């Protein structure tokens with residue numbers, strides 16, 4: 705069996721609107737990590753017709769929920785792909801303690817572990833304000849915000865002069881707050897779990913995107929270098945050196 709002991713594994717935890725997708729992309733680009741989201745994993749496995757993918761397909765076609773066991777099998781298969789050797793970021797998995805335990809067992813059997821569970825911490829009130837204030841011009845799609853970006857002339861789009869604006873139905877304050885409450889309920893046990901394993905890293909995600917990226921890099925870079933050890937590829941060494949000189 706392949707040696708996975710030099711494969712860094714990260715988990716990114718954060719509520720909708722915290723910029724998880726953007727940050728994961730940065731980590732992919734800068735460290736060669738592969739982002740694995742549950743939805744993508746399932747789709748790929750079903751399309752590839754692997755045994756676990758076929759199992760997932762029949763469950764989904766019957767309208768059922770794909771079991772943790774199937775997801776773990778799909779993840780086991782995916783980790784064996786060569787591109788994952790540089791390291792992975794899990795997004796959307798695990799969501800529960802049984803999933804976290806199953807993941808831990810899988811990684812242990814591979815000789816690796818979750819090196820950091822990075823929690824993007826947000827202030828709920830500020831998040832509600834940030835998300836629920838968003839709206840876009842109906843005419844040209846320009847984005848506005850009630851607090852942070854109002855048109856120069858009230859009610860008239862700066863770009864196209866339209867007076868019609870639209871707002872995503874699920875961006876209203878009540879919905880955003882409900883989403884956050886659900887997120888905290890779901891994530892709190894995981895936060896405790898990874899606190900116990902020593903992998904938890906909390907990161908203030910209320911600043912601007914650039915400074916969050918910087919803090920994230922400071923967590924990810926040393927772990928990545930350390931875990932990869934001597935097997936660091938040229939590409940990655942170059943990327944890291946470039947960053948050091950920035």
Ligand SMILES: [Zn+2]
Pocket residue numbers: 841842843844845846861862863864865866
């Ligand atoms: Zn407009």
